[in-house]
Amino acid sequence: MRDVAFEVNGKACRVAVEPRTTLADCLRHDLGLTGTHVACAHGVCGACTVLVDGEAVRSCLTLAVQMEGAAVTTIEGLSSEDGLSPLQAAFRKHGAVQCGFCTPGIITTMHALLTTEPHADEARVREVLSGNICRCTGYMAMVAAVLEARAAYQGAPA
Amino acid sequence: MNAPLRGPGNNFVGQSVERLEDMRLLRGQGLFTDDVSRPGLVHAAILRSTVAHGWLRGVDSAAALALPGVVAVITAATMGAKVPAIPMRLAPLDELEPYWQPVIAADKVRYVGEPIAVVLAESAAIAEDALELLVAEIEALPPVVDTATALADGTLLFEAQGTNLAVLYTAQKGEAQAEFPGAYVRREKMDTQRHTATTMETRGLLAEWDATTEVLRIHGASKVPFASRGMLAKQMGLPETSIEMIEVDVGGGFGMRGEFYPEDFLVPFAAKHCGRPVKWIEDRREHLLACNHAREFDCDLELVCSREGDILALRGTVNGNMGAYMRANVAVAPRNVGQFLSGPYAVPNVHVEVRALLTNKTPTGTYRGPGRFEADFFRERLLDLAADDLGIDRVAFRRRNLVKMAEMPYPLATVTPPKKEEKLDSGDYVMTMDLALAELDWDAKLPLQGKLIDGRYHGLGVACFIEGGAAGPRERARVELVEDGTVAVYVGSTLVGQGLETVMTQIAADAMECSMDTIRFFHGSTTYVSEGFGSFHSRSTVMGGSAILLAIEELRQRMREAAAARLGCKAEAVRLEEGRAVAPGGGALSWAELATAGLSGDGVFHNHTHTYAYGAHACHVAVDPRSGHVEVVDYVAVEDVGRMINPLALQGQIVGAVVQGLGGVFLEHLVYDAEGQLLTGSFADYLLPTATDYRSIRAVAMGVHTGAVGPLGAKGAGEGGIIPVGGCIANAVAAAFSGKVQPMSLPLSPSRLWAMIEAAG
Ligand code: FES
Numbered sequence: 001m002r003d004v005a006f007e008v009n010g011k012a013c014r015v016a017v018e019p020r021t022t023l024a025d026c027l028r029h030d031l032g033l034t035g036t037h038v039a040c041a042h043g044v045c046g047a048c049t050v051l052v053d054g055e056a057v058r059s060c061l062t063l064a065v066q067m068e069g070a071a072v073t074t075i076e077g078l079s080s081e082d083g084l085s086p087l088q089a090a091f092r093k094h095g096a097v098q099c100g101f102c103t104p105g106i107i108t109t110m111h112a113l114l115t116t117e118p119h120a121d122e123a124r125v126r127e128v129l130s131g132n133i134c135r136c137t138g139y140m141a142m143v144a145a146v147l148e149a150r151a152a153y154q155g156a157p158a
Numbered sequence: 159m160n161a162p163l164r165g166p167g168n169n170f171v172g173q174s175v176e177r178l179e180d181m182r183l184l185r186g187q188g189l190f191t192d193d194v195s196r197p198g199l200v201h202a203a204i205l206r207s208t209v210a211h212g213w214l215r216g217v218d219s220a221a222a223l224a225l226p227g228v229v230a231v232i233t234a235a236t237m238g239a240k241v242p243a244i245p246m247r248l249a250p251l252d253e254l255e256p257y258w259q260p261v262i263a264a265d266k267v268r269y270v271g272e273p274i275a276v277v278l279a280e281s282a283a284i285a286e287d288a289l290e291l292l293v294a295e296i297e298a299l300p301p302v303v304d305t306a307t308a309l310a311d312g313t314l315l316f317e318a319q320g321t322n323l324a325v326l327y328t329a330q331k332g333e334a335q336a337e338f339p340g341a342y343v344r345r346e347k348m349d350t351q352r353h354t355a356t357t358m359e360t361r362g363l364l365a366e367w368d369a370t371t372e373v374l375r376i377h378g379a380s381k382v383p384f385a386s387r388g389m390l391a392k393q394m395g396l397p398e399t400s401i402e403m404i405e406v407d408v409g410g411g412f413g414m415r416g417e418f419y420p421e422d423f424l425v426p427f428a429a430k431h432c433g434r435p436v437k438w439i440e441d442r443r444e445h446l447l448a449c450n451h452a453r454e455f456d457c458d459l460e461l462v463c464s465r466e467g468d469i470l471a472l473r474g475t476v477n478g479n480m481g482a483y484m485r486a487n488v489a490v491a492p493r494n495v496g497q498f499l500s501g502p503y504a505v506p507n508v509h510v511e512v513r514a515l516l517t518n519k520t521p522t523g524t525y526r527g528p529g530r531f532e533a534d535f536f537r538e539r540l541l542d543l544a545a546d547d548l549g550i551d552r553v554a555f556r557r558r559n560l561v562k563m564a565e566m567p568y569p570l571a572t573v574t575p576p577k578k579e580e581k582l583d584s585g586d587y588v589m590t591m592d593l594a595l596a597e598l599d600w601d602a603k604l605p606l607q608g609k610l611i612d613g614r615y616h617g618l619g620v621a622c623f624i625e626g627g628a629a630g631p632r633e634r635a636r637v638e639l640v641e642d643g644t645v646a647v648y649v650g651s652t653l654v655g656q657g658l659e660t661v662m663t664q665i666a667a668d669a670m671e672c673s674m675d676t677i678r679f680f681h682g683s684t685t686y687v688s689e690g691f692g693s694f695h696s697r698s699t700v701m702g703g704s705a706i707l708l709a710i711e712e713l714r715q716r717m718r719e720a721a722a723a724r725l726g727c728k729a730e731a732v733r734l735e736e737g738r739a740v741a742p743g744g745g746a747l748s749w750a751e752l753a754t755a756g757l758s759g760d761g762v763f764h765n766h767t768h769t770y771a772y773g774a775h776a777c778h779v780a781v782d783p784r785s786g787h788v789e790v791v792d793y794v795a796v797e798d799v800g801r802m803i804n805p806l807a808l809q810g811q812i813v814g815a816v817v818q819g820l821g822g823v824f825l826e827h828l829v830y831d832a833e834g835q836l837l838t839g840s841f842a843d844y845l846l847p848t849a850t851d852y853r854s855i856r857a858v859a860m861g862v863h864t865g866a867v868g869p870l871g872a873k874g875a876g877e878g879g880i881i882p883v884g885g886c887i888a889n890a891v892a893a894a895f896s897g898k899v900q901p902m903s904l905p906l907s908p909s910r911l912w913a914m915i916e917a918a919g
């Protein structure tokens with residue numbers, strides 16, 4: 001077992017993990033943050049995407065021990081107690097959620113994109129979104145939702 | 159839009175109300191199976207056969223048991239004298255019992271991925287480590303991987319049966335075998351490739367045995383929890399009341415999830431065996447190996463037409479590569495291929511024989527539009543070929559042969575065994591085709607067809623379909639007035655990621671004439687209602703929704719009676735308003751006050767006839783002859799579902815289904831080698847559609863011709879978007895090459911299509 005200290009959703013935490021424990025397993029099972037989902041565990045589908053120091057990272061391919069000193073944000077950290085963020089609200093409005101299993105990884109990925117590129121056009125949104133697999137929606141509603149949510153990121157400090 | 163404030167005469171039904179479940183799913187607050195935990199949890203991992211066909215001589219578990227943290231190893235020997243088998247749930251036949259899958263291999267393995275042993279350990283990692291230490295001794299036999307080898311019966315999967323042909327289904331109508339003098343006949347061999355649902359959430363189960371109350375509680379059930387409970391109770395020798403199936407959030411179903419699989423016995427058995435809660439979460443490779451596969455059919459069919467272009471007959475044979483066992487719903491696809499070959503067209507004579515053949519591959523089951531995707535590919539290809547040969551425009555050819563409203567109810571071929579007669583119930587098939595063509599701007603685009611523009615050939619395709627829905631036998635709902643003035647609604651239908659919660663709440667709020675907030679919806683668990691039939695065959699909305707309407711009718715009557723007794727008037731005179739029951743004299747009781755009387759209503763909706771949603775697809779493709787790459791420039795799906803409950807959610811389902819269909823046309827292929835090894839065991843080699851693949855998919859959903867089944871008038875949707883995609887795209891590709899390239903086989907991956915283009919010169 002190894003001790004790792006890092007920040008999760010703004011809170012400092014310390015966990016003892018086996019060196020082989022992935023960040024996804026650590027978040028889900030050690031820290032109880034089950035909003036991060038694992039759908040392939042081999043880095044292809046993006047379901048497990050979290051933000052590490054602001055960058056979208058596949059938590060199934062990242063080891064928890066690598067997180068020493070890092071700031072991790074999960075879907076729980078991008079959500080408020082009662083309402084929806086503008087990005088989440090746009091997903092709901094456009095019908096971009098079906099089973100919802102891919103959703104947390106897609107929200108984190110698109111949040112990271114719009115934070116750095118609030119003017120991303122459809123081609124760019126699709127390009128980045130293509131790193132995440134959704135089996136239910138066919139992506140049309142998601143793309144519309146992300147394009148609409150851009151407004152909320154424009155003018156915000158990147 | 160947000161749920162509007164209601165007035166009397168609610169109309170949530172028909173509105174694109176934002177989904178209730180999104181609030182939790184978007185914030186990571188969903189509860190999926192792997193999110194459930196228990197103190198003292200034990201983790202299961204499953205040793206699976208690495209050999210496609212062979213005698214299992216033994217399993218050595220000594221080294222695994224010696225690993226610290228390993229709790230137990232379960233093999234067939236642990237089960238005692240007889241290993242239970244998984245019965246067929248749909249279209250069962252006694253003579254198929256020898257082909258049922260045992261829950262764990264005992265003496266023979268018949269596909270790569272078949273469970274041989276279960277390891278229980280203190281962590282998932284230790285359980286996986288222990289798998290490496292288990293040694294299964296298997297004496298390999300020659301594998302049967304394709305239908306031709308299976309038919310030859312040289313190697314048998316079940317020696318005692320003497321054949322690999324599990325069953326022959328026949329679709330029969332009229333005199334298709336007759337001579338049709340002077341008629342046009344086109345005969346073709348075609349095939350569709352093995353692929354499947356591949357939901358984003360893999361399967362998983364958490365089972366716990368409560369020794370004091372003697373109750374086995376299982377999280378992770380879905381689709382048909384009541385049927386699964388019945389099967390498990392029998393296998394475990396427990397009364398059904400000792401088993402509780404609990405459905406949590408579900409990451410996609412598409413016909414695959416929730417059928418009874420070996421693990422549905424093994425995990426509960428393990429929990430009872432070791433006396434601790436047991437969790438098993440499938441990994442992606444296991445998922446691709448172990449979940450029902452689908453779609454592997456080949457055919458040799460003849461279409462007979464008059465010279466004027468009237469379809470006279472459809473006949474021939476179809477082979478289904480069903481995999482190693484006859485699983486719970488394996489019968490559906492081969493029966494449907496026979497049933498739906500004629501589709502929405504008037505075909506007076508049909509004789510199609512469908513052979514369900516056993517092979518050393520993963521067993522098969524339903525995948526969205528089972529048998530219909532395959533049948534539509536075969537039929538719509540034949541229609542275009544025939545129209546071209548006869549010199550008739552392919553739209554005019556379809557218009558001529560689509561079943562007309564005046565011809566309904568129109569009998570389909572009768573499929574046996576078991577014998578079931580089916581009729582097309584209602585609809586304006588020509589209208590949906592015309593609408594699809596208009597949406598695509600067919601006439602304006604026709605001049606592009608067959609043209610080479612900027613290095614790519616352009617083509618248009620059209621295909622029509624019917625979707626089955628609303629399968630019986632019945633569904634139950636119970637509604638209760640709760641003491642806080644809300645209304646609790648319980649149904650046996652299940653969720654499987656389709657927005658059921660919202661749709662059912664819309665229906666219930668309209669019937670109760672209250673706001674959607676007043677409705678509490680509970681579903682999918684065996685503890686809520688006495689029976690339920692689940693979510694398959696596009697049935698949840700029609701069946702569950704109709705049962706809710708009946709239950710609410712009864713509850714409202716009880717409410718009037720209870721109010722009348724307390725307010726001193728006649729029950730008929732009581733007016734129910736949102737939150738209140740009002741007497742003519744002005745006296746009133748709140749729903750919360752009424753609830754103290756313990757009021758509820760039960761509804762049972764029975765149905766034995768299918769209702770058919772229907773529609774048409776049209777598309778425009780551009781094919782690069784140098785690479786074989788096909789761009790789907792535009793794709794339009796039109797479907798009449800009888801009555802739309804939530805248009806936005808429905809459109810989303812249709813678009814999603816079209817894209818799944820495109821995955822099946824271009825990308826998805828479960829490839830096996832000659833030894834019966836699955837070569838596509840990860841998302842790196844089993845490709846699913848991504849956001850850059852298809853950019854213009856449009857759905858036009860409508861509710862025009864209501865279904866004859868039930869008070870709701872809905873026909874059931876959820877599968878239609880996938881059904882005609884193969885035929886529609888392949889027709890467009892053929893048209894792009896002016897008929898010189900004729901795709902008869904899926905998938906149309908770039909390399910395969912390129913080879914076809916090269917061969918055509
Ligand atoms: S679960 Fe991490 S990329 Fe699929």
Ligand code: FES
Nearest residue numbers: 099102134135136
């Ligand atoms: S909504 Fe089901 S996988 Fe995306």
